Amino acid sequence: xxxxxxxxxxxxxxxxxxxxxxxxxxxxxxxxxxxxxxxxxxxxxxxxxxxxxxxxxxxxxxxxxxxxxxxxxxxxxxxxxxxxxxxxxxxxxxxxxxxxxxxxxxxxxxxxxxxxxxxxxxxxxxxxxxxxxxxxxxxxxxxxxxxxxxxxxxxxxxxxxxxxxxxxxxxx
Amino acid sequence: xxxxxxxxxxxxxxxxxxxxxxxxxxxxxxxxxxxxxxxxxxxxxxxxxxxxxxxxxxxxxxxxxxxxxxxxxxxxxxxxxxxxxxxxxxxxxxxxxxxxxxxxxxxxxxxxxxxxxxxxxxxxxxxxxxxxxxxxxxxxxxxxxxxxxxxxxxxxxxxxxxxxxxxxxxxxxxxxxxxxxxxxxxxxxxxxxxxxxxxxxxxxxxxxxxxxxxxxxxxxxxxxxxxxxxxxxxxxxxxxxxxxxxxxxxxxxxxxxxxxxxxxxxxxxxxxxxxxxxxxxxxxxxxxxxxxxxxxxxxxxxxxxxxxxxxxxxxxxxxxxxxxxxxxxxxxxxxxxxxxxxxxxxxxxxxxxxxxxxxxxxxxxxxxxxxxxxxxxxxxxxxxxxxxxxxxxxxxxxxxxxxxxxxxxxxxxxxxxxxxxxxxxxxxxxxxxxxxxxxxxxxxxxxxxxxxxxxxxxxxxxxxxxxxxxxxxxxxxxxxxxxxxxxxxxxxxxxxxxxxxxxxxxxxxxxxxxxxxxxxxxxxxxxxxxxxxxxxxxxxxxxxxxxxxxxxxxxxxxxxxxxxxxxxxxxxxxxxxxxxxxxxxxxxxxx
Numbered sequence: 001x002x003x004x005x006x007x008x009x010x011x012x013x014x015x016x017x018x019x020x021x022x023x024x025x026x027x028x029x030x031x032x033x034x035x036x037x038x039x040x041x042x043x044x045x046x047x048x049x050x051x052x053x054x055x056x057x058x059x060x061x062x063x064x065x066x067x068x069x070x071x072x073x074x075x076x077x078x079x080x081x082x083x084x085x086x087x088x089x090x091x092x093x094x095x096x097x098x099x100x101x102x103x104x105x106x107x108x109x110x111x112x113x114x115x116x117x118x119x120x121x122x123x124x125x126x127x128x129x130x131x132x133x134x135x136x137x138x139x140x141x142x143x144x145x146x147x148x149x150x151x152x153x154x155x156x157x158x159x160x161x162x163x164x165x166x167x168x169x170x171x172x
Numbered sequence: 173x174x175x176x177x178x179x180x181x182x183x184x185x186x187x188x189x190x191x192x193x194x195x196x197x198x199x200x201x202x203x204x205x206x207x208x209x210x211x212x213x214x215x216x217x218x219x220x221x222x223x224x225x226x227x228x229x230x231x232x233x234x235x236x237x238x239x240x241x242x243x244x245x246x247x248x249x250x251x252x253x254x255x256x257x258x259x260x261x262x263x264x265x266x267x268x269x270x271x272x273x274x275x276x277x278x279x280x281x282x283x284x285x286x287x288x289x290x291x292x293x294x295x296x297x298x299x300x301x302x303x304x305x306x307x308x309x310x311x312x313x314x315x316x317x318x319x320x321x322x323x324x325x326x327x328x329x330x331x332x333x334x335x336x337x338x339x340x341x342x343x344x345x346x347x348x349x350x351x352x353x354x355x356x357x358x359x360x361x362x363x364x365x366x367x368x369x370x371x372x373x374x375x376x377x378x379x380x381x382x383x384x385x386x387x388x389x390x391x392x393x394x395x396x397x398x399x400x401x402x403x404x405x406x407x408x409x410x411x412x413x414x415x416x417x418x419x420x421x422x423x424x425x426x427x428x429x430x431x432x433x434x435x436x437x438x439x440x441x442x443x444x445x446x447x448x449x450x451x452x453x454x455x456x457x458x459x460x461x462x463x464x465x466x467x468x469x470x471x472x473x474x475x476x477x478x479x480x481x482x483x484x485x486x487x488x489x490x491x492x493x494x495x496x497x498x499x500x501x502x503x504x505x506x507x508x509x510x511x512x513x514x515x516x517x518x519x520x521x522x523x524x525x526x527x528x529x530x531x532x533x534x535x536x537x538x539x540x541x542x543x544x545x546x547x548x549x550x551x552x553x554x555x556x557x558x559x560x561x562x563x564x565x566x567x568x569x570x571x572x573x574x575x576x577x578x579x580x581x582x583x584x585x586x587x588x589x590x591x592x593x594x595x596x597x598x599x600x601x602x603x604x605x606x607x608x609x610x611x612x613x614x615x616x617x618x619x620x621x622x623x624x625x626x627x628x629x630x631x632x633x634x635x636x637x638x639x640x641x642x643x644x645x646x647x648x649x650x651x652x653x654x655x656x657x658x659x660x661x662x663x664x665x666x667x668x669x670x671x672x673x674x675x676x677x678x679x680x681x682x683x684x685x686x687x688x689x690x691x692x693x694x695x696x697x698x699x700x701x702x703x704x705x706x707x708x709x710x711x712x713x714x715x716x717x718x719x720x721x722x723x724x725x726x727x728x729x730x731x732x733x734x735x736x737x738x739x740x741x742x743x744x745x746x747x748x749x750x751x752x753x754x755x756x757x758x759x760x761x762x763x
Contacts, residue, residue: 034480038445042403042445073462076465095365095366096612097365099611100524100599100608133365134364134366137184138366138523139522139529152187
């Protein structure tokens, strides 16, 4: 069980204003469908990048799902986040193929360069570093994904270089 | 005919730069007003040669490998404008032999028959390759539901998700349970790290999966279909969505499909949310229903009471992709391939320290040695083959001396590994088997849903023991403790995750006990992987005194003035390995 994740996520707090009206089309679409809980939560996360507490409350009151069920589901699945994330999410693949091709070196170098822990977000809010299970590009191992771009056959310093390139283009 | 230029745009191709190649070709074609047809396809399985561009002209087919933007323009100039193919980049052709023929020569493509040959976003491409012909055959010859089920039973097809349960029997059970509502679910939650065949089929030939589901729906009288797909596969989801809309428009989905009276069926996609345990049937159903994906006790089996408590049949992507071919060509044709108890072909994902990584589809019964050495080209960098991991976190490591084991369900099971979904991660002498076992236990420990005590806590205790062993704190009796825990976890877990979680540890103990003993007794890692058991020393002959190691050392264990030989203080060193990765002169030695 991902106990460490659950522990982190109990500190729910609200960071910044949240425009709850953005949820309305989503609620309209799924309100009357059975088994709607996961698509609702996925949709909310697509909107905000994470699921804010206020969004939970609105979804609960307008779709009839229990808050406790929602929290149970969110903490069960790896996809859901209860804290805001950086603008770019760096997903380092730790599947078997990447593991034997030394994916650890990518995470170690990125951690050092970004000064964050695995799962953490940089102070400037630009990057979140995550380890993920297989991305399915095993032949290009070790692999990382930033946004929808996948980068393969990397070593630690190449991974850092790609990150720095994005940082430079963001700062300009 | 008009010359065709086809770019392979699967996830792996795109990651290797194929999208840029496609965009470049498109822009160039427009700018120069060139006469050729530019098309897209998906992965043909030769991942090691990505990005791939195929040119088909009047003379034949030429598949070019490792084509970047610059080479793509070179191809246009030489092959199309000057009509002289660039032979040095050709990896496959119908005109002459290439070195890559070793990769393709012994393959039999049934599941992957269209992958890399058709545009997955175009239903006409699929139809042109006999697509939707099987469901038309059922409608045209009025094949009864039982005829369809009988054909699948006779073909000998077994579930390709890993269980190996006969698909036809599964359908029969679902058919036997009468209900006004029934479901067929396609399990596309490919969670095994190291397996990517389902992704490739979904991206490369989504219609064959839909057709397989439609045939299954007909056979069991399903009223609704769900594809449960990993959210990590955005391209697969997009192409499935397109395929479903196209199939609806053509009447392959909807009401009274192909004029079969009362055959109403539609499919929707359900995105998974990232939980390995959801590959288990009852957990998958819970997840589709919007709950935590925790398995429940069986019986009742899903065939009797599944999604929304209605009879439900769940098949894996690869299984379903075989169905249209079987219906169209007949059970006997399929059963021609394979061994007595495992019929047909199986797709394997070759990855790890192998020269030619990618997807291969071979008849059951080929030896692991042939798959790895003949098709896969052997081990990278001339190193020695040590083991192959099959079956992901539920499987095990098959050592080099058992490489002549043939691939079929029963032979692979006899080694302690399992066929699983078909991932083959190849390991060489630089892979530490205890580290691999630890990797998988770390995975299963995190992915355990927590319902069964032995799985939840037992895997955690096993991981702790393995961590101790890899960090030099191993004790006599650890191996026996691991074994005891393994059997308890296997016996006392409800679902496949717990029942198989100890397999990677048990197989590595069985075949690589000496490595465990070296870690525990001698505090040594023979493969030089477990950093805590290594010592780092400066090779004086190579050291230039550049100070890079000393600057990067996190604990200041390295001393030495600029341009003088450096020295590592072993008392202070924490074996992090940073000096080794930073040194550009091979002046850090590990022992």
